[in-house]
Amino acid sequence: MAAYNPVSIEKKWQKRWLENRIFASRPAPDTPPFYVLDMFPYPSGEGLHVGHPEGYTATDILARYKRARGFAVMHPMGWDAFGLPAEQYAIKTDTHPGIITKKNIDRFRGQLQSIGFSYDWDREINTTDPAYFRWTQWIFLKLYDTWFDPRTNRGRPIQELAAEFASGARNIPAELLDGHAQVTWSDLNDTQRRKVLAHYRLAYEVKAPVNWCPALGTVLANEEVIDGKSEVGGFPVERRPMRQWMLRITAYAQRLLDGLDTLEWSDSLKLMQRNWIGRSDGAQVHFHIAHGNAIVTVFTTRPDTLFGATYMVLAPEHPLADVQVSSTGENSACLIPDHWPANTPDSWKYNNAATPREAVRAYQNWTSARSERQRQEDTAKTGAFTGLFAVNPVNGRTIPIFISDYVLMGYGSGAIMAVPGHDRRDFAFAGAFGLPVESVVAESPDQQSAAALPFEDNGYAVNSPWINGLSTEAAREKMIELLEKQGLGRLQINYKIRDWLFSRQRYWGEPFPIVHLPDGTHAPLADSELPLELPPMSDFKPTGTMDPPLSKAAAWRDIQIVLESPHGAAGSQTARLAKPDENGIPARREINTMPQWAGSCWYYLRYLDPHNNRAFCDPQMEKYWMHGRGVDLYIGGVEHAVLHLLYSRFWHKVLYDLGYVSSDEPFQRLVNQGLILGEAEYTLFTDESGVCVSLEDVAPDWDSRPGPDGRAQVISQSRITGKLLIGCRCRPDEVEKRGEGFVLKRDPAITVDTRSFKMSKSRGNVVNPDDVIRDFGADSLRLFEMFMGPLEQVKPWSTAGVEGVYRFLQRVWRNLNGGEDPCRVVYPEPDGGFRRNKQPATGLLNPDQNAEALADARAIVRPMHRTIRKVTGDIERLAFNTAISSLMEFNNVLSRLKWIPEAAAMTMLRLLEPLAPHIAEELYEQLALRTTASISLLPWPDWDETLCTDAELDLPVQINGKLSGRVKVPNDADADAVVDAAMRDAGVQAKLAGRPVKKPVYVQGRMLNLVV
């Protein structure tokens, strides 16, 4: 009998699947669709690690299962291949990133194919392929040509806005035209029209402070900055003003929020998105500047505390604090006085500045030089008095106005009313500057003030004439109502989310299909100009300045263009390259490129129709596969919670508004797989002289540094002496369990740490799937990835565990292998007997053997049907670990049989196929009488509920909830019969010891509890 040799059978079947296009998606009108999607991988130079195949295996199992259930399955794979790592490697090795990308993709594809995933490889896509990014650029132009209409709460074509201006249905805001008086659309020239429309587009250009990362040589989106450092690489990020492309995702904030309610995503993921969007309901309140006409509007979520506002704070960048302009004398609007008001405390004059203007300017300089990181780490309150006062509109009180960097220009109106009694930040500032703190909310309405300030909880309004006694909730509503009535303010909703910074100063990304015109405006490329490809460059290194690499491609950048109006509507001209004989306008291409997220925002749509060169996707295909709900199941890591998943929802909603897709949301159901950690490690700490230190004496804040062998080692310090401690790995046989933790065998006084670490190259605990496949085969890899535990849970890798599932597959092989010799699988003959060979009428069993085989055939029926039921249910709920367990149990039953009936063998293989397809295919080919090209083409088996249950139950009997015996009863016995049987049981009687049964509780088919 041939041994189980995964390497050779896996290669064989992978080749056959590809050649016979077994897993090609086959949409058909009468077949229900099922779209199961993996998160778009970035083909890195490192290749796969075992974390990748976790989600991929889960989706593959479901894809194979759904095919068996008669669905048309969409299960594609492709490459998110633009991006920094390839570009950085290209610079290092002086190779074009396109070459590196291609190599990495080939490697990734090879690795994925070696795991036996049932992707439809005809649909493979690649974001760096011009045939793909032609449509990324096309969608960008759709965003560019769309404005958000708040009245209908949806995006609309920009031409419709132009038409409203043209017809006079909408006035042109004067501030958009340098304050010119009322003009009509027909008064405007093309430049002016472009300027007006640019203000509304979902893709717009703005000069604003951005997150500049010098180490990466590019700006980053807010979502890509974590703790003031770049998400990729952890490099410092600074704020710098730059001209950048932005996408108006903020317009869709409410839609993005509302859409979450309709999705089958985990609560924690929805929460992350909700927090990121950050809606808060409050009010804007207008404060007059004392002795002037100016008004400052603040945003507050606690209008009920208005009576407790004792000062006001502006962001340092607030327009009212713009002293730079006034100092040149150009603008007399600056209200900051040039002398301190009488009795200004010295502590208010920033660094004892001579005048408020100087104080404001000095403070602005200081705060703008501080990095994001410094700002975040140091929350001590600083600020400068502006010399100005505001009038509290509800009580007429005059309050001083400060600037401070704890107020952010980007949120609300960049100005706050400070209520130090009920806000800890204001409280801290008031403490630092000696400002009054008053209580206007208390725990109960009859208190004079809150027990302790700052009191931030809800309570009852006090010391607030308009609203005294009202609960915080009611007071808030009442106050807004009164403010609105008197024109002092109104209800306002704010969102934390900012517009999406969409350009990067890199080479390896999609070029913007935009040209800059001599008049300072810009125009989109005509559709006929797409795709706009990157110029071939040998030097694509960063320039060392903030100029992107494409600035070096002057011939590509500087062009002659012709503007055309395809829609006939002025203001929406498109640009095309001038022909040699044409008199073109000199123009410059946009030289920033799009961020990596661009290509992944819509890739799931391209899979549906990947070779279409007339549309990003045929509408019929989109309707069929997305069926108004979006992707049926999307599995991936949680790291994209606020990046890809927010961005692509945004793009999708725009496409939906414009009528290009049929569903409002792209991903109906989403599951996050848990991280796979490295193998569990025991860490022993020693000080520098090598003396062991027990874990209790080690400070809990660990760090790591490169050790002598180049690998990262854990370091910490002694709680007692503060001395440096070094963690080193010890072997499992050096430790033993003692009490709560593990101790050293040779010195049980020393407790060691036990935990699993994230896989990382520096720690040297990365597991390469190629090695696992070489040693145990792809089926074992797949099986173990799923057997480790629940999909969504974090779990540590274990090589011994892989061996466990490998042994399981070997046992399956030994049970069912049909090889050259006849095996234990027996086939029924028409006369009721059995034969051992596949060929009819050979290898007939003798009468004794027939009797054994018949007994086995009867015995296997119930386990078989129960296994079908269990595996089916487990796969449906993505509980693959328990599905595998029950297949192991079923196989253990088969192992105990003398003869294995064909039906049981086929059931085993059919159920195994989604999980371990290669071995299933191979054994199926060996055993099946009439084989299809693949076992995956067979339908899923059904189970018979009546065959799942035993005729006789072995019921546990409890007395007062404690297990006290068992009784055998027929499975349809009623409560009385069961109690009767229990009472006749000698063991139960002994336990009852004569006590009368007060009440029996019988749970049908499960257990009996006797209450005494």
Place this chain on the structure above:
RNA sequence: GCCCGGGUGGCGGAACGGCAGACGCUCAGGAUUUAAAAUCCUGUGACCCUUUCGGGUCGUGCGGGUUCGAUUCCCGCCCCGGGCACCA
């Protein structure tokens, strides 16, 4: 600080409010083998009683509660992991 997850044998984990620890790993003993590997069989939560057969007590992070019955539901803590963090 705020908001989510999660704490079950030596380990990964299983268990519609109903027999806690399925399945797998580890370890131990046995069979097979000249021997080893592989394979097969048996045992493997802790403690206690019993020569054996067997039996008992405790046990799902800790403390309470609801219930005939709680790993599961409720309240209060502790620990671990993740997210957010001067967002008014």
